[in-house]
Amino acid sequence: MARSVTILGAGLVGSLLAILLKKRGFDVSIYERRPDMRVATIGAGRSINLAMSVRGWKALELAGLRAEMEQIAIPMYGRYLHQADGSAAFQQYGKNNEAIYSVSRGELNRKLMTLAEQEGVNIYFEHRCHRVDVAENILHLEAPGGAQKTVQADLLFGADGAFSALRSSYAQRDRVNAAHFYLEHGYKELCIPPDAAGNMQLEKNALHIWPRRNFMMIALPNTDGTFTCTLFFPFEGSPSFERLTTEQEVVAFFNEHFPDAVSLMPTLLEDFFGNPTSSLITTHIAPWHYEDKSALIGDAAHAIVPFYGQGMNAGFEDCTVLAGLIDQHGDDWATILGEYDRRRKPNGDAVAALALANFVEMRDKVADPQFLERKKIEKELGRMYPEQFISVYEMVSFSHIPYNTAMSCIRAQDELLGKIMSEGDFTENVKQGAFNTQLDNWMNQYHGEVQQLDFGK
Amino acid sequence: MARSVTILGAGLVGSLLAILLKKRGFDVSIYERRPDMRVATIGAGRSINLAMSVRGWKALELAGLRAEMEQIAIPMYGRYLHQADGSAAFQQYGKNNEAIYSVSRGELNRKLMTLAEQEGVNIYFEHRCHRVDVAENILHLEAPGGAQKTVQADLLFGADGAFSALRSSYAQRDRVNAAHFYLEHGYKELCIPPDAAGNMQLEKNALHIWPRRNFMMIALPNTDGTFTCTLFFPFEGSPSFERLTTEQEVVAFFNEHFPDAVSLMPTLLEDFFGNPTSSLITTHIAPWHYEDKSALIGDAAHAIVPFYGQGMNAGFEDCTVLAGLIDQHGDDWATILGEYDRRRKPNGDAVAALALANFVEMRDKVADPQFLERKKIEKELGRMYPEQFISVYEMVSFSHIPYNTAMSCIRAQDELLGKIMSEGDFTENVKQGAFNTQLDNWMNQYHGEVQQLDFGK
Numbered sequence: 001m002a003r004s005v006t007i008l009g010a011g012l013v014g015s016l017l018a019i020l021l022k023k024r025g026f027d028v029s030i031y032e033r034r035p036d037m038r039v040a041t042i043g044a045g046r047s048i049n050l051a052m053s054v055r056g057w058k059a060l061e062l063a064g065l066r067a068e069m070e071q072i073a074i075p076m077y078g079r080y081l082h083q084a085d086g087s088a089a090f091q092q093y094g095k096n097n098e099a100i101y102s103v104s105r106g107e108l109n110r111k112l113m114t115l116a117e118q119e120g121v122n123i124y125f126e127h128r129c130h131r132v133d134v135a136e137n138i139l140h141l142e143a144p145g146g147a148q149k150t151v152q153a154d155l156l157f158g159a160d161g162a163f164s165a166l167r168s169s170y171a172q173r174d175r176v177n178a179a180h181f182y183l184e185h186g187y188k189e190l191c192i193p194p195d196a197a198g199n200m201q202l203e204k205n206a207l208h209i210w211p212r213r214n215f216m217m218i219a220l221p222n223t224d225g226t227f228t229c230t231l232f233f234p235f236e237g238s239p240s241f242e243r244l245t246t247e248q249e250v251v252a253f254f255n256e257h258f259p260d261a262v263s264l265m266p267t268l269l270e271d272f273f274g275n276p277t278s279s280l281i282t283t284h285i286a287p288w289h290y291e292d293k294s295a296l297i298g299d300a301a302h303a304i305v306p307f308y309g310q311g312m313n314a315g316f317e318d319c320t321v322l323a324g325l326i327d328q329h330g331d332d333w334a335t336i337l338g339e340y341d342r343r344r345k346p347n348g349d350a351v352a353a354l355a356l357a358n359f360v361e362m363r364d365k366v367a368d369p370q371f372l373e374r375k376k377i378e379k380e381l382g383r384m385y386p387e388q389f390i391s392v393y394e395m396v397s398f399s400h401i402p403y404n405t406a407m408s409c410i411r412a413q414d415e416l417l418g419k420i421m422s423e424g425d426f427t428e429n430v431k432q433g434a435f436n437t438q439l440d441n442w443m444n445q446y447h448g449e450v451q452q453l454d455f456g457k
Numbered sequence: 458m459a460r461s462v463t464i465l466g467a468g469l470v471g472s473l474l475a476i477l478l479k480k481r482g483f484d485v486s487i488y489e490r491r492p493d494m495r496v497a498t499i500g501a502g503r504s505i506n507l508a509m510s511v512r513g514w515k516a517l518e519l520a521g522l523r524a525e526m527e528q529i530a531i532p533m534y535g536r537y538l539h540q541a542d543g544s545a546a547f548q549q550y551g552k553n554n555e556a557i558y559s560v561s562r563g564e565l566n567r568k569l570m571t572l573a574e575q576e577g578v579n580i581y582f583e584h585r586c587h588r589v590d591v592a593e594n595i596l597h598l599e600a601p602g603g604a605q606k607t608v609q610a611d612l613l614f615g616a617d618g619a620f621s622a623l624r625s626s627y628a629q630r631d632r633v634n635a636a637h638f639y640l641e642h643g644y645k646e647l648c649i650p651p652d653a654a655g656n657m658q659l660e661k662n663a664l665h666i667w668p669r670r671n672f673m674m675i676a677l678p679n680t681d682g683t684f685t686c687t688l689f690f691p692f693e694g695s696p697s698f699e700r701l702t703t704e705q706e707v708v709a710f711f712n713e714h715f716p717d718a719v720s721l722m723p724t725l726l727e728d729f730f731g732n733p734t735s736s737l738i739t740t741h742i743a744p745w746h747y748e749d750k751s752a753l754i755g756d757a758a759h760a761i762v763p764f765y766g767q768g769m770n771a772g773f774e775d776c777t778v779l780a781g782l783i784d785q786h787g788d789d790w791a792t793i794l795g796e797y798d799r800r801r802k803p804n805g806d807a808v809a810a811l812a813l814a815n816f817v818e819m820r821d822k823v824a825d826p827q828f829l830e831r832k833k834i835e836k837e838l839g840r841m842y843p844e845q846f847i848s849v850y851e852m853v854s855f856s857h858i859p860y861n862t863a864m865s866c867i868r869a870q871d872e873l874l875g876k877i878m879s880e881g882d883f884t885e886n887v888k889q890g891a892f893n894t895q896l897d898n899w900m901n902q903y904h905g906e907v908q909q910l911d912f913g914k
Contacts, residue, residue, distance in 0.1 A: 171637075175692070175736050179636030180628075235632070279632050 002026050002331065006139065006153040008132075008166055009033075010123050012105070013298030013315035014159030015112035019063045020323045022119040030116070031127040031141060031151070033160070038110050048189060048228045049220045050108075051076070051207070051309030052101040053397045059316035062323060065115060072107060074221045075099035080206035081366055086260050090206060091372065095379045098398045100207070100309055102220040129165040132156070134173060137293045155333060156294035159315075162281050162303035167296055170285060183280040183305060183359070185215065186241060187232050190271045192264045194225035201264045202227055209362055210258050215239070216363035217258055229261070232280075232363065241277050280305045282352050288341045292333035295340060297322070302348030307359040308396060314351045314403070318344055350404035354396060374417055377426045381443070384430075388447040405453045416446045459483050459788065463596065463610040465589075465623055466490075467580050469562070470755030470772035471616030472569035476520045477780045479576040487573070488584040488598060488608070490617070495567050505646060505685045506677045507565075508533070508664070508766030509558040510854045516773035519780060522572060529564060531678045532556035537663035538823055543717050547663060548829065552836045555855045557664070557766055559677040586622040589613070591630060594750045612790060613751035616772075619738050619760035624753055627742060640737040640762060640816070642672065643698060644689050647728040649721045651682035658721045659684055666819055667715050672696070673820035674715060686718070689737075689820065698734050737762045739809050745798045749790035752797060754779070759805030764816040765853060771808045771860070775801055807861035811853060831874055834883045838900070845904040862910045873903045 002025050007014045010032035018028045034040075052060075052073060060066040077099045078092040093100065117123060126144040132153075133140070139151040158166025171178035195201055200221065202208055208219040208227070215234065219227040234240040244250050250272050254262040262268065283303040289295035298315030321344060325336045365371040378391040390399065392413060395406040419442055420426060429435040459482050464471045467489035475485045491497075509517075509530060517523040534556045535549040550557065574580060583601040590597070596608040615623025628635035652658050657678065659665055665676040665684070672691060676684040691697040701707050707729050711719040719725065740760040746752035755772030778801060782793045822828040835848040847856065849870060852863040876899055877883060886892040 175639045177638040179638070181634040181636070182632045 003155045003333070005029070005155045005157065006031070006151065007157045007159055008129050008139070008164070009158070009160035009298075009300070010109075010113055010116075010125070011159060011161060011298070012109055012112060012312050013319060014157070015109065015116050016059060016063055016316060017157060017159055017297060017319045017322070018116045018121040018123075019112065019119055020059075020319055021326075022116070022121050023063075024323070024326055026155075028116075028120075029122045029124065031124050031129060031139065033128040034125065036113075036123075036125045037106060038113065048105060049102050049222060050105050050306075050312050051220070052103045053309065053313050055310075055313040055317040055320075055400060057101075058400065059320045062320060063112070063115065065111060068111065069103065069108060072223055073101035073103045074223065075101055075205055076207045076221070077205050078207070079366065080203050080208045082208060082210040082258070082260055083367060084210075084212060084257065088260070089372075090203070091366070091375060092379075094394060094398055095382045098394070099205070100397055102207075102222065104222065105312075129160065132158075132166050132169040132294070134166075134169050134290050134294065153294070155292075158294065158296045158300040159298050161299045162283055164296060164300035166294060167283070167285055167300050170287075170290065170296070176285065176287065178283075178285045180281055180283040180303075183282075184234055184236070185232050185359075186235050186277045186279050187230050188241070188272065188277050189275050190217075190229040190231060190265060191267055192219060192227040192229055192261065193266065198225060200225050200227070209366060210261065211363050211365075211367040212257055213364050213367070217261065218362070219261075229265070232359070235277075235279075244272075247273075282356065284349065284352065286345060288345055288348075289337040292337060295322075295337045301344070302352055304352045304355040305359060306355070307362055308351065308355040310351050310355060310396065310403075314348065317347075317400075347403040350402075350407040351396075353407060354392075354403060370421070373426070374421065377417060377420060378413075380426065380430075384439075385443050385447075388443050399456075401455050405455055408453050409450050412446050412449045416442055460612045460790070462486070462612045462614065463488070463608065464614045464616055465586050465596070465621070466615070466617035466755075466757070467566075467570055467573075467582070468616060468618060468755070469566055469569060469769050470776060471614070472566065472573050473516060473520055473773060474614060474616055474754060474776045474779070475573045475578040475580075476569065476576055477516075477776055478783075479573070479578050480520075481780070481783055483612075485573075485577075486579045486581065488581050488586060488596065490585040491582065493570075493580075493582045494563060495570065505562060506559050506679060507562050507763075507769050508677070509560045510766065510770050512767075512770040512774040512777070512857060514558075515857065516777045519777060520569070520572065522568060525568065526560065526565060529680055530558035530560045531680065532558055532662055533664045533678070534662050535664075536823065537660050537665045539665060539667045539715070539717055540824060541667075541669060541714065545717070546829075547660070548823070548832060549836075551851060551855055552839045555851070556662070557854055559664075559679065561679065562769075586617065589615075589623050589626040589751070591623075591626050591747050591751065610751070612749075615751065615753045615757040616755050618756045619740055621753065621757035623751060624740070624742055624757050627744075627747065627753070633742065633744065635740075635742045637738055637740040637760075640739075641691055641693070642689050642816075643692050643734045643736050644687050645698070645729065645734050646732050647674075647686040647688060647722060648724055649676060649684040649686055649718065650723065655682060657682050657684070666823060667718065668820050668822075668824040669714055670821050670824070674718065675819070676718075686722070689816070692734070692736075701729075704730075739813065741806065741809065743802060745802055745805075746794040749794060752779075752794050758801070759809055761809045761812040762816060763812070764819055765808065765812040767808050767812060767853060767860075771805065774804075774857075804860040807859075807864040808853075810864060811849075811860060827878070830883075831878065834874060834877060835870075837883065837887075841896075842900050842904075845900055856913075858912050862912055865910050866907050869903050869906045873899055 004027035005021050007018055007030045010030045014030055018030055022028045057066055060069055077097060078090055081089045081091060113123060128142045130140045137153045137156055139153055141149045141151060143149045158164045170176050192201055202219060204221050210217040215232060217229055217231045219229045221227055236242045239253060244253055247269050250269060281303050282305055288301050297318045304311050322340050325339055329335045381389045392406050392410055395401040423429055461484035462478050464475055464487045467487045471487055475487055479485045514523055517526055534554060535547055538546045538548060570580060585599045587597045594610045594613055596610055598606045598608060600606045615621045627633050649658055659676060661678050667674040672689060674686055674688045676686045678684055693699045696710060701710055704726050707726060711725060738760050739762055745758045754775045761768050779797050782796055786792045838846045849863050849867055852858040880886055
């Protein structure tokens, strides 16, 4: 008999997981700490929109939501860089016109909840889980009105986010390793509305970046014609949130650093002083599961910073992999959860590291001509050697190659690109036969180094 | 008016801190989770004895307990190595006959508690702190009998060990970083009693080590003629605790790996199956303090593995440094706690790293002839260049040089010793004038590299 499943958290990952498990014949209940976002006016969590890429789409397809979400997803084909001098440049992500997609977090979450309920999942809102007795699989919850309640879980998944109650209950057990740390940068959301005629004020199909070395602003398009801007900025030091305390200081700062954006932001001061300044956490824990009884999934297992746009994608991929393991191993939950942990934990660690590294890339390196040159060469190499070379960015964003494989390719790609760039102008060199032989050799060497890795077939 | 101080934990560090604060005119209360170890028969915490070195002695001197403790401390002048083939060798620690001292943890703790009470400190036993409201400085306690109780602290110190309630309350706050991890090795205490005539069965004034690459046993002398042995051993794998499940397996294992010890251990099987297998945790947190209201100290701030014998010494040094800052800054607690954090946190991180590295040294490297040769050369260099060279081991164990300074010297010492050892037999080489010029140059280079570090005057 199929086990009944309890899920903590009706966020993106919890709701999606519920659908996939229900489709596989399990009884599924979700306990969600917040009110129902479909009836209450509350935010959807830590950001307004997110970037969906192929790992996310694959999971939505399994859930049967892909086509519907595609209608309201805005493709972003590249980075639109806004330099400090007011100049701008578009930098395409993929060599085949691939895109990442700006999606409303709230809209996606509401659709997932509704679909879950249509499939027969019970969602209990306003039930906050304090802690889990891990060995006994008992949830200690506070129900609406403050009543204390315990629930005996059969099979339990913690999809309850970066501050997961299941995670912290795991972390108190002997020989469970846990770590979390915050960036010295926080973030604040701001807004660029449409113009008076209702037109978008920036290029629609791009992820906009204002890279400023130690800080940056980004903007993602929304279907209502607005852009959500996010300022990633140090909490302390100069400049920092701590130092921008008056309207004059904020205006002067934006005029200096974001001259082309500030005129598009009529509610800047209102947003800046009205919206919260939020922190950015990365979490690690090991193991991710307990015997055949429970496991962590999504942010609860691996909360990461948002700079690769992979948080939701990684969580959805957790669900895809778990669903595949259930299809493979039936009701052998010791094997399913053990294998899930073994396969996903290294990927959780890898995507956390990739996301941290991409912050430096986005705020600092993308403004560097050398970096732009490298991106161009990477794209060219992909065209010249389609069987042998795919850039790390493409692996992460446009493929299902495991994150830890992508990580493992970084050093070899750095070496390869270092050699190529040390020879001077790439386009010029390629015209010369002698260089191409050289390039073939380097590429074979690179390919030899990485081909034993798991590229997920 | 001096603030009143609340301390969580009447262990070694909490009791010592209470004495030092009381001597400085503060009202001091301690809440201790366990019963009074002076009247109840309970263990003294995680190990029976510990190795006191100069940092610990200095703090005891400040407390006025040094002379009394010296009476019951057993000096250990070096490592006594028991090789797998049954051979043995003594390896002196210092060049000036320095020693570390085997001290009974329970005895020391009882004396500290008694002295604290004599000074006028109130100790509330069997008060378990669940959590602290950090911003309000309110302790939530369970009093004897299970009654819930809150205490408003004025100034609070968490000396409540590796699983500190204050630490975990800090860790739940925004932008507080925290990590903990366990070794894959656990430990179990065993015993070597005196012989029938009441004589100690191993050399008294040494720390005995049975280094066996991936595991080891050590033994420290006690004043009652026994030795406390500790087996540090993997939880899983082969060999491991998991694999030693029958009496035959244990006997066979000890006969194979500890042939010279097993005959001295009449209660081996009783001890092995009766004593717990304990885990080994390292913890990090930042920051260590909250405004002018509270701070962590000792294991609560930096729980470390025991392999450098520095856990208690580091905690006592925290107290010494804090007392010095109070003497310097009066009642400016924002400055005192801020400066305490700034100075001690890097040292907590350093001693944690040193302790982890010394596990590899003790169980693996000490059995290596190259390592023994290096130790000999280090001692000789200290004699030849007393102003310029002091080994990292000596810095940690026989000096008050900050731990992070010792850490910073490792690379430069590795380089220096690498050069020296690559030239062949040191004693032979020193006889030749040409080598000594070389040596002078290398030493000057080393000294130049490290002399800008803080050696604590």
